[in-house]
Amino acid sequence: MEKLEKQTYTVGERVEKFCAPCGEERGHVVASITKRGQIARVSCPQCGTRSTFKNGDAGVRRSPAKAGAPYDRARTYRAGQSLTHPVFGEGEVTAVIEPQKIDVLFPDRMRRLIHARPQQG
Ligand SMILES: [Zn+2]
Incomplete structure (x- = not known):
């Protein structure tokens, strides 16, 4: 038996993605998901830009450089x-x-x- 590791998401979750207007990789919020629970669109909380999310972009979760x-x-x-x-x-x-x-x-x-x-x- 192979274990399926299908990662699903919900709207409002955080993902890391490069934001072109901001010019940096930063946390985005999942704005919409597909029927299969995959990310369709994300929005940048900083500049408000919505963009599509490709699987290749997925989930590099780095710890922030600066700790608050x-x-x-x-x-x-x-x-x-x-x-x-x-x-x-x-x-x-x-x-x-x-x-x-x-x-x-x-x-x-x-x-x-x-x-x-x-x-x-
Ligand atoms: Zn942005």
Whole structure:
């Protein structure tokens, strides 16, 4: 019996891909998948460019060169900043959604975190 190692993906997962407008390989978010669970399109959270995803592009998951400071919900983040979450690991802030909510791209997928929320007594 041969073991099938068919990797499937879900929308919202993170993959590494070269982004031409950004001029660098960076984390992208899976925007759509095929019926077989393969990536059809990805979007770059930095510049918003959507592009097709070929199998040859697949999954080089490198650890980020720059490690971010530990995630601190009291801190105010901006797009492009890096952080290290105790559970999710290395992340990059891709967008500020609301004054106190940010989207962060982690090694596995995008997650929404809170920020700019000082501890109150
Ligand atoms: Zn880009």
